[in-house]
Each structure stands twice: as C-alpha cells, then as structure tokens.
Amino acid sequence: MSVPAVKRTILFSLGLLLLLAIVLSLALGPVSIPFTDAISALLRPLTGWPVAADTQLIVEHIRLPRTLMGILIGATLALTGAAMQGLFRNPLADPALIGVSSGAALGAAMVIVLGGVWLAALPAALTPYTQAAGAFAGALLTTWLVYRLGSSAQGVSMASMLLAGVAIAALSAAVVGLLTYIADDAMLRALTFWNLGSLGAASYDRVGMLVLCCGLVWWRLPRQARALNALLLGESEARHLGVEVERVKRELVLLTALGVGAAVAAAGLIGFVGLVVPHLVRLMLGPDHRQLLPACMLLGAALLLLADVAARLLVAPAELPLGILTALLGAPFFIALLMRMQRRGGL
Amino acid sequence: MLQALQLCCQRGHRRILEQVELALEPGEVLVVLGTNGAGKSTLLATLTGELAPSAGQVLLDQRPLASWTAQERARRMAVLPQSSVLAFAFQVEEVVAMGRMPHASGQRRDAEILREAMAAADVSHLAARSYLSLSGGERQRVHLARVLAQVWDSAEQGCLLLDEPTASLDLAHQHLTLQQAREMAARGLAVLVVLHDLNLAARYADRLLLLHEGRVCAQGSPWEVLQVERLEQVFKVPVRVQPHPLHDCPLVLS
Known part of the structure; x- marks a missing residue:
C-alpha cells in the first residue's frame, strides 16, 4: 500500500520541526x-557570508557539535525504543526503564575506572570508542538478560521487564558506587556524568563515534520494519509470514544495544525518549513500523534538541542535566500510560 | 502436497505423536479431530515446521519442510493460529495486508486480493477500524482474512492450515468460515482444519482424521470415521450416529 497523503504531511511537518529545533539549538x-x-x-564554509568571529567560534566549536550529538542521540534513542517495543511486543518497553541504559552505563563506568590503567596508553581520540565498547557490551548483556527473564508466548510481560530493570539498575548503582572508592577525581566527574545525562561534554570526537555507531543502527534497523510489523502478531505468526525470526531477533538485539550503548557512552543516561517519542508518533501515524521508525527518528532528534535548549536556558548561566529534565517530563507521562493500561486491564 | 511420514514427536519424556501418517492433497478439506491432549496442536506445529519431529519427516511438495526457506514456505503455506497476541492499534486492513508480506505481486494486485479476502471473511465493513476495538470473534475473522490473503493466488500450489478457526465465532460465522475453507479447496488448495465440533467436521470435510493418544485412530470419509463404537471409545461419551436430515452427511448426537 502506498503511504497516504496525511502520513506524508505528518512526516514532512516533523522534518520542519527538526529544522526549527536545530536553529534554536544553534x-x-x-x-x-x-x-x-x-x-x-553554520553555512559560512559553503557561502562565505561574513560572521562575527566570536559568533563563529561559539557556533562552530560549542553549539554545532552539541547539536549534532543531540540529533544523533535523540534519533537513536527514539528509534531503538520503537524497535525494542516491537521486539518485546510491549508498547511500554524503554531502554532506560528496563535497565539496558543502566547496563550500558555500568559497562562504560567499568571501562573508565578499571580500564584507566591498561587503556592509558591509547590516544585520547579513541576514548569515546573504548567507552562505547564497554557501554555496548553492558547494553547487549542486559537486553539479552531481560529478554530471557521476561519472554513468553504472550510477548514479554511488563512486570518481569520492569523488575529486571529494577534489579539491573540496582546492580549498576552498587557497582558504580563501588567504583567510586577506587576512582580518582577525573574518574569521579566522569562517573557522575553517566548518572545525570548531558550533552555538555559534546566534542567532535564523540560526534565521530556516534556517526559510526548510530549510522549503522539508522541504516540497518529501518530495514526490519516489515519484520517488526509481523513480529507484533507473535513469533510463530511472523515465521508463517516468512520472517526468519531468530535471525531478525538477533539483529534487533544487537542493533538496539549498539544504539543505546553509543548514546549512553556519549551522553550518559537520558531516559524516556525511547518511550515517549514512539508513543506520540503512534498516536499520529499508527503502529506501522515503515512510517513509525523514520518519524521516531525525526521527532526524537527534535524533542531532544528542544529539551537540551530548555536545559541550557532554565537556570542560565548554569545548566540542568538533560537526563534530569527528560525524567521530569517523561516519568509522569509513563505513570499516566501505566494508569491508562491498568484501567483497561491490559497490564 | 503436504505429507507426514512416520511422524513422532516428543516433549520431555512424553511421546505426543506416534507414527502419524498423513497426506494432504490439493483440492481437499481434511479435518483433524481428537480429544483435548490428543496431539492435534502438536501435529499442526510439526506440519508447519514450528516444531521439529523426533522421528519421521514432513514433506512439502516431496521436499523436506526444513529445506524450504521461510519466505518460500510462507508463499505456499498459510497458518491460522487459535489466537493472536496483537496489542498495537493497527487498522484491520493493515493486519490483513500483512498476509501479502511474503509475496511480490505488486500493489494493485495486493489491493484486489485484500478486498476479496476481507469480503470472504466478512470483515470489509471493519476495514478502517482499529484492531484493538474489535471483539474476539471479529479479531478471529480478521486473521482468517489475513491467511486467506496469504494464499489467495496460490491455487494448486498452496495449503491452508486452520487451528480451531470456529472457536470464538457465532453460528453464522462458524459456517461462513468453513464454507471459505471449502471455497479455497475448490480453487485447488489443500486445506487442513483442526476442529472440535464433530458435526461441523462431518458436514464440511472430505476426509476426517481422528487422533487418539498421539496415534491416528481412524482416517477416511465422515461415514467411515464417525462410528458409534469408535466415538464412544475415544470420547468416553455415549453417542448415536444417524443421517443428517438436511445434508448428505452423518449427524452425531450425544
């Protein structure tokens, strides 16, 4: 079926919203x-338009890498959130809620503290990659664990998913707490940063790492849109519709872990984007992943940029950690969703 | 078309299927009957490749089922499960359209097939509704439309397997569903239906297969299979069998 005009208009509007958010963020x-x-x-390298030197400096070295990171991370978190909800057949799955982000933060923290000795010899430009590798390993292990703990023929139950999330978040907090005893000052600052989540440490090194990791996720995940649709019917139905379920599931787990791992390694724990954005998009476009996934990327990037602008402005010249802001907005949203599902008896 | 050779199946230490032989031919409706726990669901799962047999073989077109790729198989074989778990607000038409996923027949042909399959399952009037707003019976018919769409063009190449398709349906839709099964057989498909209702089975089946404790206890025309002593022995309920007053088939009274 061709995409109806309404859906195309909505996708186009989301694109415009993203452009607006980019300009605001700059x-x-x-x-x-x-x-x-x-x-x-922004356009000076192309056009040669005259710009004041300090403006040029701020945009090029502070705001642009930060904006790029916001786009990459917002889109990736929303995309992986939507994919995870499809994989778990549960519209409330979110990488942060079910502990995948905690697992990733734990992996990254282990690399920062324990790896400090062995990895000190590596050039600084590689730091984002070693942290991302740790975060990826942590995210992968957690996704696999949650899936094994919670899956049944009816999909993955919310209760077991959330409980697994609680357990892994507790474990992560405990191990990170343990690590603070052996960490030095610089490590301590980096550790605090994981738990709050912020785009404040944006750099072109991190942008480079994100382009590589998120690029792979953006390229591969949307190709599974039809398979994700079929998976929502149940695994055996998907198999009867010609989906190679085991291979698709493996790829989805790897890609979501890679996306979440890279996002956490670059910006720490930013929750609820993967829950709120797909939910809003489903209200506008319906659950078909062929439109859901691209729309989630656009809206995820736009909303994260806007939240980051708000985080910069609300207590200027200081700055709110972005993760705190998304949690302040996202948690009540999640509670409202839970209450609605409870009333419908769908929990 | 679809053949089971000396099929055995084990779950844990329990033998669920013992030496089941079955051949499903194009153009016929074969109904599988049996008590709860007789192995009907296991048989269906094995025939669709969902479950690997512990011994014996399933052949689709003389080729072992396991050697077909998922997509090749999905083009030939559609399976209607007892119940589905869809918890997302797809439109009915979108759910039915998933049946065309394994095919590359083009948008125009797909749209025609969707329309015809939805009419056949009596869900055309629900096309734009959200799946989540439907009743259990309506949902069941939406999935019937989906599997009909999947093998709509397959003719002698296709087979259709329905697992208790009448379970949550009203009387009219029970008959409509089984009439559709007959229609598909008339177009050349091989159709296998698992049923509990002996009289629906007698009326719509070309052939019956009665499973009892994992073995094929009888196989043949409704008149051959539905015999008093056999039914009393399998179902442990006194029955009488007489000619149906309206149709040319046996009627089982219990």
Whole structure:
C-alpha cells in the first residue's frame, strides 16, 4: 500500500520541526545569537557570508557539535525504543526503564575506572570508542538478560521487564558506587556524568563515534520494519509470514544495544525518549513500523534538541542535566500510560 | 502436497505423536479431530515446521519442510493460529495486508486480493477500524482474512492450515468460515482444519482424521470415521450416529 497523503504531511511537518529545533539549538544558550547569524555561521564554509568571529567560534566549536550529538542521540534513542517495543511486543518497553541504559552505563563506568590503567596508553581520540565498547557490551548483556527473564508466548510481560530493570539498575548503582572508592577525581566527574545525562561534554570526537555507531543502527534497523510489523502478531505468526525470526531477533538485539550503548557512552543516561517519542508518533501515524521508525527518528532528534535548549536556558548561566529534565517530563507521562493500561486491564 | 511420514514427536519424556501418517492433497478439506491432549496442536506445529519431529519427516511438495526457506514456505503455506497476541492499534486492513508480506505481486494486485479476502471473511465493513476495538470473534475473522490473503493466488500450489478457526465465532460465522475453507479447496488448495465440533467436521470435510493418544485412530470419509463404537471409545461419551436430515452427511448426537 502506498503511504497516504496525511502520513506524508505528518512526516514532512516533523522534518520542519527538526529544522526549527536545530536553529534554536544553534542560536540559544547563555550567549544568545540572532537566528540569521547562527544560520550564516553554520553555512559560512559553503557561502562565505561574513560572521562575527566570536559568533563563529561559539557556533562552530560549542553549539554545532552539541547539536549534532543531540540529533544523533535523540534519533537513536527514539528509534531503538520503537524497535525494542516491537521486539518485546510491549508498547511500554524503554531502554532506560528496563535497565539496558543502566547496563550500558555500568559497562562504560567499568571501562573508565578499571580500564584507566591498561587503556592509558591509547590516544585520547579513541576514548569515546573504548567507552562505547564497554557501554555496548553492558547494553547487549542486559537486553539479552531481560529478554530471557521476561519472554513468553504472550510477548514479554511488563512486570518481569520492569523488575529486571529494577534489579539491573540496582546492580549498576552498587557497582558504580563501588567504583567510586577506587576512582580518582577525573574518574569521579566522569562517573557522575553517566548518572545525570548531558550533552555538555559534546566534542567532535564523540560526534565521530556516534556517526559510526548510530549510522549503522539508522541504516540497518529501518530495514526490519516489515519484520517488526509481523513480529507484533507473535513469533510463530511472523515465521508463517516468512520472517526468519531468530535471525531478525538477533539483529534487533544487537542493533538496539549498539544504539543505546553509543548514546549512553556519549551522553550518559537520558531516559524516556525511547518511550515517549514512539508513543506520540503512534498516536499520529499508527503502529506501522515503515512510517513509525523514520518519524521516531525525526521527532526524537527534535524533542531532544528542544529539551537540551530548555536545559541550557532554565537556570542560565548554569545548566540542568538533560537526563534530569527528560525524567521530569517523561516519568509522569509513563505513570499516566501505566494508569491508562491498568484501567483497561491490559497490564 | 503436504505429507507426514512416520511422524513422532516428543516433549520431555512424553511421546505426543506416534507414527502419524498423513497426506494432504490439493483440492481437499481434511479435518483433524481428537480429544483435548490428543496431539492435534502438536501435529499442526510439526506440519508447519514450528516444531521439529523426533522421528519421521514432513514433506512439502516431496521436499523436506526444513529445506524450504521461510519466505518460500510462507508463499505456499498459510497458518491460522487459535489466537493472536496483537496489542498495537493497527487498522484491520493493515493486519490483513500483512498476509501479502511474503509475496511480490505488486500493489494493485495486493489491493484486489485484500478486498476479496476481507469480503470472504466478512470483515470489509471493519476495514478502517482499529484492531484493538474489535471483539474476539471479529479479531478471529480478521486473521482468517489475513491467511486467506496469504494464499489467495496460490491455487494448486498452496495449503491452508486452520487451528480451531470456529472457536470464538457465532453460528453464522462458524459456517461462513468453513464454507471459505471449502471455497479455497475448490480453487485447488489443500486445506487442513483442526476442529472440535464433530458435526461441523462431518458436514464440511472430505476426509476426517481422528487422533487418539498421539496415534491416528481412524482416517477416511465422515461415514467411515464417525462410528458409534469408535466415538464412544475415544470420547468416553455415549453417542448415536444417524443421517443428517438436511445434508448428505452423518449427524452425531450425544
């Protein structure tokens, strides 16, 4: 079936929203820059438009890497959230809630502290990659564990998923707490950072790591859209519809772990994006993954950028950690969803 | 078309199927009967490749089922499960359209097939409704439309397996569903239906297969299989069998 005009209009509007969020993210902050100057500074390498040197510096070295990271992470978290909900056949699955992000943070923290000795010899530009590798391993292990703990013929039950999330978050907190005893000052700062979640440490090194990891996720995940649709019917139905279920499941677990791992390694724990965004998109476009996945990427990137702008402005010149802001907005949303499902008896 | 040779199946230490022989031919409706726990679901799971037999073989077109790729098999064989777990708000039409997933027949042909399959399962009027807003029986018919769409064009190449398709349906839709099974057989498909209702089976089947404790206890026309002593022995209920007053088939009274 061709995509109806309404759905195309919605996708187009989401694209516009993302453009708007990009301009805001470049222009707003402790130092406000007029929108036109921000755009000129962004396009100067192409157009040669004249821009004040300090504006150019702020946009190019502070706001642009931060904006790029926001796009990459927002889109990836929303995309992996949607894929995870399809894989678990449960619209409430979210990488942060079920402990995958905690697992990733634990993996990254182990690399920071324990790896400090062995990895000190590596060039600093590789640091984002070693942390991402740790986060990926942690995320992969957790996804697999949650899936094994909670799956049944009816899908993965919310209760076992959340309980697994609680257990893994507790384990992660305990081990990270343990690590603080042997960490030095620099390590301590990095550890605190995982638990709060922030785009504040944006750098082109991290952007490079994210482009590599998230790029792979963006390229491969949307190809499984039809298989994800079929999986929502149940695993044996998907098999009867010609989906190689085991292979698809393996690929989905690997890709979601890679996406979440990379996002956590670059920006720490930013929760609820993967829950809220797919839910909003389903309300607009329906659950068909062929439109859901691209729309989630657009809206996820836009919302994370807007939240980051808010985090910069609310207590300027200081800055709220982004993870705290998304949790403040996302947790009540999640509770409202839970209450609605409870009333329908669907929990 | 679909053949089971000396099929045995084991779960843990329990033998669920023993030496089951079955051949499903194009153009016929074969109904599988049996008590709860007789092995009907296991037989269906083995025939669809969901479960590997512990001994024996399943052949689709003389080729072992396991050697078919998932997509090749899905083009030939559609399976209607007893119940589905869909918890997302797809439109009915989108659910039915998933039946065309294994095919590359083009949008226009797919749209025609969707329309015809939805009409056949009497769900056309629900096309734009959300699946989640439907009753159990309506959902069951949506899935019937989906599997009909999957093998709509397959003719002599296709087979259709229905697991208790009448379970949550009203009387009219029970008959409609089994009439559709007959229609598909008339187009050349091989159709296998698992049923509990002996009289629905007698009326719509070309052939019956009675499973008892994992073995084929009888196989043949409704008149051959539905005999008083055999039914009393299998179902442990006194019965009488007489000619149906309206149709040319036996009627079982219990």
